[in-house]
Amino acid sequence: MSDFTDHQESETLSSIAALNPHVALHAGDPTNSGEVNEVDAASYDRQQVMEADWTVSGSDPTNLTNDNTIDFGEATESWGDVTHYVIWDGATDTDNALVTGALDDSPHSITSGEQVSIPAGGVSVDLT
Numbered sequence: 001m002s003d004f005t006d007h008q009e010s011e012t013l014s015s016i017a018a019l020n021p022h023v024a025l026h027a028g029d030p031t032n033s034g035e036v037n038e039v040d041a042a043s044y045d046r047q048q049v050m051e052a053d054w055t056v057s058g059s060d061p062t063n064l065t066n067d068n069t070i071d072f073g074e075a076t077e078s079w080g081d082v083t084h085y086v087i088w089d090g091a092t093d094t095d096n097a098l099v100t101g102a103l104d105d106s107p108h109s110i111t112s113g114e115q116v117s118i119p120a121g122g123v124s125v126d127l128t
Contacts, residue, residue, distance in 0.1 A: 034097025
């Protein structure tokens with residue numbers, strides 16, 4: 001079995017941040033494809049997180065985290081029980097899912113009128 005070096009871990013995570021990726025919310029496990037259970041509601045959109053709003057730090061593991069709150073706005077209807085996020089290289093279904101992960105505070109039942117966000121540090125990717 002092979003392992004990435006600390007340098008390559010950092011480069012790999014930095015390359016994700018450099019894409020100015022979009023973060024999606026999922027009401028259930030998105031599976032390894034990242035394409036299952038994305039929130040399907042009129043008031044929902046994936047949110048772009050710019051490269052400057054990510055931090056790559058540490059070694060073994062090397063970690064990528066969001067520095068600021070990711071704001072999804074107000075839900076105008078139920079979004080279901082949100083449990084996961086997916087980092088995408090774009091905003092549409094024809095783009096590529098890059099990373100899937102479980103949210104810390106899940107499941108979280110999103111109801112109409114609720115301001116929806118992921119706090120700083122709520123999206124965290126580790127490479128070891």
